[in-house]
Amino acid sequence: EAGVAQSPRYKIIEKRQSVAFWCNPISGHATLYWYQQILGQGPKLLIQFQNNGVVDDSQLPKDRFSAERLKGVDSTLKIQPAKLEDSAVYLCASSLVVGELFFGEGSRLTVL
Amino acid sequence: GENVEQHPSTLSVQEGDSAVIKCTYSDSASNYFPWYKQELGKGPQLIIDIRSNVGEKKDQRIAVTLNKTAKHFSLHITETQPEDSAVYFCAASMGRDDKIIFGKGTRLHILP
Numbered sequence: 673e674a675g676v677a678q679s680p681r682y683k684i685i686e687k688r689q690s691v692a693f694w695c696n697p698i699s700g701h702a703t704l705y706w707y708q709q710i711l712g713q714g715p716k717l718l719i720q721f722q723n724n725g726v727v728d729d730s731q732l733p734k735d736r737f738s739a740e741r742l743k744g745v746d747s748t749l750k751i752q753p754a755k756l757e758d759s760a761v762y763l764c765a766s767s768l769v770v771g772e773l774f775f776g777e778g779s780r781l782t783v784l
Numbered sequence: 785g786e787n788v789e790q791h792p793s794t795l796s797v798q799e800g801d802s803a804v805i806k807c808t809y810s811d812s813a814s815n816y817f818p819w820y821k822q823e824l825g826k827g828p829q830l831i832i833d834i835r836s837n838v839g840e841k842k843d844q845r846i847a848v849t850l851n852k853t854a855k856h857f858s859l860h861i862t863e864t865q866p867e868d869s870a871v872y873f874c875a876a877s878m879g880r881d882d883k884i885i886f887g888k889g890t891r892l893h894i895l896p
Binding site for chain 1: 826888
């Protein structure tokens with residue numbers, strides 16, 4: 673069974689530029705999550721989708737971050753404009769059963 | 785607020801000895817408590833979980849205990865091996881949508 677796919681693995685941009693990350697969850701997993709993991713910290717939930725509807729986005733900085741999950745499968749997370757403090761690994765996860773998350777390998781963002 | 789506290793942040797144990805990591809959570813309604821292992825450059829991987837209708841669960845060398853009254857749960861690794869070296873995260877389900885909130889992690893070093 674294929675795991676959660678994410679791209680790109682690495683991205684370096686300058687502040688105020690924009691960036692987009694893509695995630696393809698495990699087939700059949702209705703719930704998709706985006707987490708932000710700053711170096712040395714635990715993953716922080718940004719947004720949770722159930723099929724193509726948003727379940728929770730209370731921690732998403734909506735003035736610069738946006739996410740969508742069209743057709744209830746793939747998802748894209750966008751940051752525009754990026755700030756220095758957005759440097760982190762962006763992890764996508766999916767689940768079939770509540771709480772049993774399967775993570776991708778992450779997209780590491782460096783903002784200069 | 786929604787919070788998971790994890791201790792210690794770093795733990796070094798001699799190979800063959802046991803390791804214990806402890807977590808507390810804030811939401812008395814939490815009913816699902818997973819543990820994740822994260823190796824360098826990879827996403828977190830679920831290693832064991834427990835639901836609130838049981839007090840202990842074991843899987844080979846790892847076990848998790850849950851005390852709902854005190855709102856804390858622990859991970860126990862026995863007969864530690866070099867491949868157990870990694871960062872471990874506890875997490876808890878919170879809120880009506882059962883979002884998964886992570887602790888800050890414990891870096892476990894297995895000493896030869």
